[in-house]
Amino acid sequence: MMRRLFTWIVDHAGWVVGAVGLLTVALVIPLFSLKTNVDFASYMNSKDPAYILMKNAEDRYGSQTLLMVAVIAPDDIFNATTLAKIEQLETRLAEIPGVEEVQGPLGQDVITSSETALDVGPAAPDGRAPTTPEGIAAYRERILGMQSIRGLLIAEDGSAAAILIRMERHASDYDVTKAVREVVNEVGTPPERFSISGEPYMMLSLTESIQRDLVILIPIILVVMCLVLFLTSRTVRGVWIPLLVVGLSVVWTFGPMGLLGIEVSIITFILPVLLLAIGIAYGIHIMHRYDEEIALGKSRREAVIESATAISGAVVMAGLTTVGGFLSLLTCYMPLFREFGIIAAIGVALALVLALLVVPALLAILPAPKLRLKARAEAGTNGRLARGLGTVVGGVARRPRSFLVAMLIVVAGLAMAVPLLKTDSSMAAFLGEEHPAILGMTDFDRHFSGSEQLMIEIDTGQRDGLKDPKVLREMLDLEAYLRTLGVRKTSSITDVVRELNLRIHANDPAFYAIPTERKQVSQLLALFSSQGGDFGTVALPNFSAGEIAGYYPRADGATKAKLVRDIRAYLREHFTGDAKAEMVGPTQFFDSMSRQLIRSLISNIYSSAIIVWLIVTAIMGSVVAGLICLIPLAFTLLVVFAVMALSGSTLNIASATIAGITMGTGIDYAIHFVSRYRTEMAVDGDCVRSAERTARSAGRAILFNAAAVGAGFLVLCVSKFMAFRSFGGLLGLAMAASGMAALTIVPAVLVTLRPRFVTTPPWSRLRRFWESRTKKT
Amino acid sequence: MNSIRNALKAAAAIAIVVCAATAAFAVTGDDILNRMEDTFSIGGADSGNGILLSIALVNQYATGITTDYSLAVAAETVLDSGRPADADETSCALMYILGGDDQGLTFLLWTPEAESEKSRMWLYVSSFDVTKEFISDEDRSARFFGSVFTYEDIAGAKDMRNYYSATILREETLVIGSEERPVWVLELSPKPGVDTDYARMLLWVDKEEDMFLRLEGYDASGVETKEIVVASLGTFEDRRIPDVMVGRDLETGDVSTITLSGMRRPAGGLPESVFDPKERVRFREVVRAEQEGEPLVSRRRP
Incomplete structure (x- = not known):
């Protein structure tokens, strides 16, 4: 069936490329209408009691959104220059459309009284900044004596002033906050320091950081992927064709989102980076196989059909497990992860389909390369790396029990560290301490009652x-x-x-x-x-x-x-x-979100394991094979969580998805090893030698694949978001760990258990059983 | 606290409106606005015998919460013959809360005719038996007892002539209850350099009584944010006056209803001491008399 499909694609290559091109152009347009959603409240499960409590409170008491501007003076704010700037800020901020109320240390109404009268008026005379030394001294005495203002609008030591801005109910937080920042930037000249804080400012910062992050991340991952592709293919077409396919899958994933008005969440926005890292492999596999066929002297048409048909099974298998890993996020409690799981699964599926569609079509159109691949392939399997891998894996295979005992000790050690893992769903955990929005919070912590x-x-x-x-x-x-x-x-x-x-x-x-x-x-x-x-x-x-x-604080x-x-x-x-x-309020909300993160993570570990196990079992026709392939992944997750716990990295909105991504991506290495091991076992039936040969052939590919995907993930380490920096690092670690575990733990288990599925494929056993039943009948 | 002063102004204005008499033939929008403001302004003509009335205010918030206040108002213009003729009047208004735990909380406002003099306000907190004078700046956009109405909305709290220019949009007939009233429809635009609550206002002004029967406020983007409608008309001393006014905040969905009732002239006028902040006893006496339905007998004009 696959051969017929690829024959059709090759025979209609121009049409295929043209149709894909046209559809892509059409889907580029909605990309410009994509919107981001950085409202953390919308990520919560709407049935969660904490969410319901907060929404009910908002309905009853109205918006509790406050923007806060801090003016921090080198000594104290009680001088004519600083007070004039505060007055200017209070006046100009109140003029911004959408601002309902501005509370500042000059204009804030206060009640004072005497024996016969109550005096109601602004804290400063007429709400204006005093200019004379006597006026400033009197104002200082008056305002620092006010219980309700101290700690809220004026620092206890007078070193800073705060201006609180309440927005109109239907005003655009984004527009008002931008206008507030413009005013603060204009008025906020040294020697005073000015900072902005509050939830609307966080949202603005997040939105802008996302845009800036993508501008930085996409070119970097493109460069990294170009390097990886060139190193593995040594041809120009080996670089641009896989990149083009993944680029198309990004457009095909995000275009319909823009069309349907689906907003990009705080984790969906890194999907292009993930797709580039994960999806690139599908194109590579087809092209490598094509080169091999060409090197064998086949015609271009024959080579494309042959290579695509031969490799499609493995590529589909790899794609399906990754799709399954992402779909496992559907079991998460938080809708944020469910949405991400669906979109990522669609993205990977599109990358897979486009690789199977566009790569053969392009190869059929482009002239065949002049390669000497046979020599290169020989050098590959007999190279230093391959020999080294063979030696290591052979060593493991000769003493599998000792190795497994050593690994169990390592696992026990790692398991002890995991309970130290902390969760943190706060903005600070996401943005990082050095982010300007977090620095603004620090100012409020230092000078006022807290942020x-x-x-x-x-x-x-x-x-x-x-x-x-x-x-x-x-x-x-x-x-x-x-x-x-x-x-x-x-x-x-x-x-x-x-x-x-x-x-x-x-x-x-x-x-x-x-x-x-x-x-x-x-x-x-x-x-x-x-x-x-x-x-x-x-x-x-x-x-x-x-x-x-x-x-x-x-x-x-x-x-x-x-x-x-x-x-x-x-x-x-x-x-x-x-x-x-x-x-x-927000404290119980974010506490609940932290608990939801753990709940989502645990459910994702189980669901991804089950889904991946089912897929592998179906592909390999063996329950035991599925379980063996899961062993390196369990080890990998243990390593990742232990490293997180020991390094102080917290479980947050980004890292809660790590189980699904690791399972879906890392399983490929184990599948690859087990499949090749079965082939090698068919040669001489010797476990150790089969493991060695598998390592020398498939081991090299596994390492390259893990390195390529891991390098793609590591690009996230340059993100502006702390959460993504650690997420990228952890995913890189996960790829390395799962690759290494596939090359060591899997052969040790296979040699120790000697499972039947290796020598007698279950499907053939089933066929024989069915045939014997038919004969008896 | 500024708003209490305005509340009293508003209450007094509502009371005094019944005394206003205005002949009318409008020429321009500003003329009509002038006449309307004269009718509603606190400095309007008063017979001198004072007025008593009750105000029921019901606030229905979009959240489903309802609050209500019952207020009794006594208002009078007091003459001081020792002062120049153009500054010899002081409008006095006493407003106190009826019923519940707030019973007896009383506000007193003096608004002198002389422009050079500031109005003064006192508060009597009956539960502490304390009287204090309020000293504060003007504030016209505060909400009147948590209602949709601001002091700007209620006639008398703000002289619209100082803030808006009016043009006649059209003439039409407005149905109030079962009654058809001929009205001018005015469009009010803010005067240059002044700060107003609305970027544009439409005002339906009764041609015969020079009082507004409907108001629509719009923001800068042209969206209607608030409307106030006279829902029912009553009669006092042969003049039509608003009985029920309904205000709607179209942004929040809150609705407030003001009902005026029991408007009457006390026989022989109000005792002068009613408006004397030093007479704490009289504060309480007025409250008691109102509660028990006793007539207030003037000591000043027997």
């Missing part, structure tokens, strides 16, 4: 429930507890009530407390809301529920997980009455 935010909803379930002084005191106790956990500042309705109580009582510090009567609380709150005061996330308009916000996944556990335990213990309390 991380946790939210706890207190829901009394009844109208005006928050006006109950008992509930408010429980909230105060909770806020005090949060501070013992490292939360630097909290903000809630208790602040509003205590502040107004203090002001109504002429600043008597004794009244910075929750009033004793419900009516008193109610009137203070009515006073606030009657003047248009917006409680925002602090309380719902009917005071049935409200949120406590806590600010703390940036923390890793483990610290956040402990924080969430401790807070939840406290809430379970203390909020047992009518008032229910629950964590709803």
